[in-house]
Amino acid sequence: MKTLILSSDNEDIKKAAEIIKQGGIVAMPTETVYGLAADALNGNAVRKIFEAKGRPMDNPLIVHISDISQIYQLVKEFPQRAEILAENFWPGPLTIILPKSDIIPDEVSAGLDTVAIRFPSHETAQRLISLSAPLAAPSANLSGSPSPTTLRHVRDDMNGRIDAIIDGGDCEVGVESTVVTLAENIPMLLRPGGITAEQLHAAIGELKIANAVTNPLADGEKAASPGMKYKHYSPKAEVILLDGENASFYRYINKITDSNTAVLCYNEDIKYITLPSIPIGKKHDYSEQAHMLFTALRKADEMGFTAVYARCPEKTGVGLAVYNRIIRAAGFNIISLEDTD
Ligand code: TXA
Ligand code: MG
Numbered sequence: 001m002k003t004l005i006l007s008s009d010n011e012d013i014k015k016a017a018e019i020i021k022q023g024g025i026v027a028m029p030t031e032t033v034y035g036l037a038a039d040a041l042n043g044n045a046v047r048k049i050f051e052a053k054g055r056p057m058d059n060p061l062i063v064h065i066s067d068i069s070q071i072y073q074l075v076k077e078f079p080q081r082a083e084i085l086a087e088n089f090w091p092g093p094l095t096i097i098l099p100k101s102d103i104i105p106d107e108v109s110a111g112l113d114t115v116a117i118r119f120p121s122h123e124t125a126q127r128l129i130s131l132s133a134p135l136a137a138p139s140a141n142l143s144g145s146p147s148p149t150t151l152r153h154v155r156d157d158m159n160g161r162i163d164a165i166i167d168g169g170d171c172e173v174g175v176e177s178t179v180v181t182l183a184e185n186i187p188m189l190l191r192p193g194g195i196t197a198e199q200l201h202a203a204i205g206e207l208k209i210a211n212a213v214t215n216p217l218a219d220g221e222k223a224a225s226p227g228m229k230y231k232h233y234s235p236k237a238e239v240i241l242l243d244g245e246n247a248s249f250y251r252y253i254n255k256i257t258d259s260n261t262a263v264l265c266y267n268e269d270i271k272y273i274t275l276p277s278i279p280i281g282k283k284h285d286y287s288e289q290a291h292m293l294f295t296a297l298r299k300a301d302e303m304g305f306t307a308v309y310a311r312c313p314e315k316t317g318v319g320l321a322v323y324n325r326i327i328r329a330a331g332f333n334i335i336s337l338e339d340t341d
Helices: 010-021 043-053 068-073 080-089 123-131 151-158 197-204 246-254 267-272 286-302 319-329
Strands: 004-006 026-028 035-039 062-064 094-099 114-118 164-166 178-181 188-191 238-243 261-265 277-279 307-311 334-336
Touching: 004 010, 010 026, 010 035, 010 123, 010 164, 026 123, 035 043, 080 094, 080 197, 151 164, 151 286, 238 246, 238 319, 246 267, 246 307, 261 267, 261 286, 267 277, 277 286, 286 319
Parallel strands: 004 164, 026 164, 062 114, 094 178, 238 307, 238 334, 261 277, 261 307
Antiparallel strands: 026 035, 094 114, 178 188
């Protein structure tokens, strides 16, 4: 299949909308990461997304809307808490899970009785949705790889596998949306992202944080969000997290002599490290780290490194999202440096 590269101008977005209305699949920019979109109400079109990504069919998709009025046909109920979240954080990087209506195809909800809804703030995504339909869209990467935040990332993974890619430049947030479920009695954060747990708590009060946000699933534990059970965000290189202060981190890193090894570090670390370094932003700028993380993980592979040591991010604010992604990229392999001194 030849993959068309489209711009974000009106004519090209109309072309992309036509492709979607005819049951095709198109990668679109959003403020978080690029998504791979199909008409959410067309089960056959949605199935093509799973094929192109190599995604397990039991992992449900997010439905993207461009106007709050579109939500009423998609969900069974729209509780007050959802209204509060929508008012505070939509359009933006927040996905809300609610009981689904009957028009949601099984391919989208993967057999669950809920559906995930997001109203993205990216103007191109909004225009595409308005001209076509509510769009089911996972991240536009091959299943398991880091999510794409640039046109090049999408092309590297999807060229020849999908109908078109809309070029929207670099994605601003850089990690996928925050996912919160309101389908339980107490709201629960399933995936941290650009809207923080602190912001959600301030808006709706009580909020649980799913164990899988920071921990591996225990044997036999059921994932509240099916996506959390898969290995994720991984470059081909082995990623190892190092948990410790500057001095013990530099000491550990500077003993390594293997030339295939790189270090994912903060900007401030570069001058203290002898191995090749791939910076992910300033130490306390979690939004910058989120913005740079997936590009850094892909860069490690492009540069041919086979092992990448990374600093263990702080777990507050958007830092929790960075931690959640990097710990999965590392397959939960963390070395506590306090123990190695
Ligand atoms: O920022 C984003 O959310 C991006 C852009 C394209 O919008 N999309 C994205 O989709 O990250 P995806 O499919 O890569 O991640 C969706 C996550 C998965 O972990 C999935 O298991 C979970 O949301 N999910 C979707 N529907 C769900 C549901 N009904 N119940 C529980 N988890 C659900
Ligand atoms: Mg994904």
